[in-house]
Amino acid sequence: MRAHLWRHDASSRRGRRFRPVFASTIEAVVIAVAVAAAALPIHADSIKTGAAPVDTEHLFGFVEGADIGNSGEREFVLDSSSRAGRASGSFAVTTSELEFKYTAFQNLRISAVAALGYYDIASVAGIEDARRAAVQSISFDGRLRVLDRAQAPFGLTLSVSPHWGFVDETSGVRTDHYGTEVELLADRELKRDQLVGAVNFLFANDRAHLLPSDGVQHESLAGAGTALAAQVMRGVWLGGEMRYLRDYSGSALNVFAGQALYVGPTLYARLGGNAFVSASWNSQIWGGTTSAPGALDLANFERHQVKLRFGLEF
DSSP states (O other): OOOOOOOOOOOSSOOOOOOHHHHHHHHHHHHHHHHHHHHTTTTTTOSOOSSSOOOOTTSSSSSOOSOOOOTTOEEEEEEEEEEEOOSSSEEEEEEEEEEEEEEEETTEEEEEEEEEEEEEEESOTTSOOEEEEEEEEEEEEEEEEEEOTTTSSSEEEEEEEEEEEEEOTTTOOEEEEEEEEEEEEEEEEEETTTEEEEEEEEEEEEEEEOOTTTOOEEEEEEEEEEEEEEEEETTEEEEEEEEEEEEEETTTTOEEEEEEEEEEEEEEEEOSSSEEEEEEEEEEEEEEESSSOSSSOTTTSOSEEEEEEEEEEO
């Protein structure tokens, strides 16, 4: 459940239509679903077997499961997410992350991530118009499996992910920033190979120096999420997730700025024995900010968030 920090203020007016970059992401999700459906009858034996047959890490969308793979397992993941809809103007940002993961020991996995972003912004209050691509950040992730779902009532994993950014994640303005995300990921098979649930808890902070005149700025984020997925046919999982996020000024949840509640459907499908695709679309259904009245927080968060993920295990 990745955080996106450094959001700029915007007015309380609702956003206009999405820009083409967001529409193209929606089309990509539809295409991925079609490809997955076409591939499944050929690879009907693709679901894993053994003590823990369901790999839950990417079974949902923004919410993640506690699995980290077996010792020696490696994985490439291309994770693309789009965020669209602010209080005014037209706002769409797409971030693509390329991640290499390696399970060094049975209960420890490390990974490295490079992120590229594309910004399509016009007439959003507090943000300069932009239409450009940029290298967003690099990050590293360490995951320690505290409880193995195959041997305990539920799985539990601690994730710590430091990052170093080169541009603002919301506006694309050149800036140096760094911080850390800490997540606690729990999951449980409610019905073996058929129904899985997950719960995530998140804390993230970031330190940025936007302009010489601005000085150093600190922001932090706290959140929780839950998800449920059911296997509707062999290798295909459908479900839903819900996330609650709170944004703060200060590095340790010092001054409350806003909150948002997201809900949406999820899809996961195996593509043969070693590949998968997953997709999720979350919409903000409730929120609020300290700076403007309204039923949503479109100053600190987006109206819609979409995720599309491809993975190859080897």
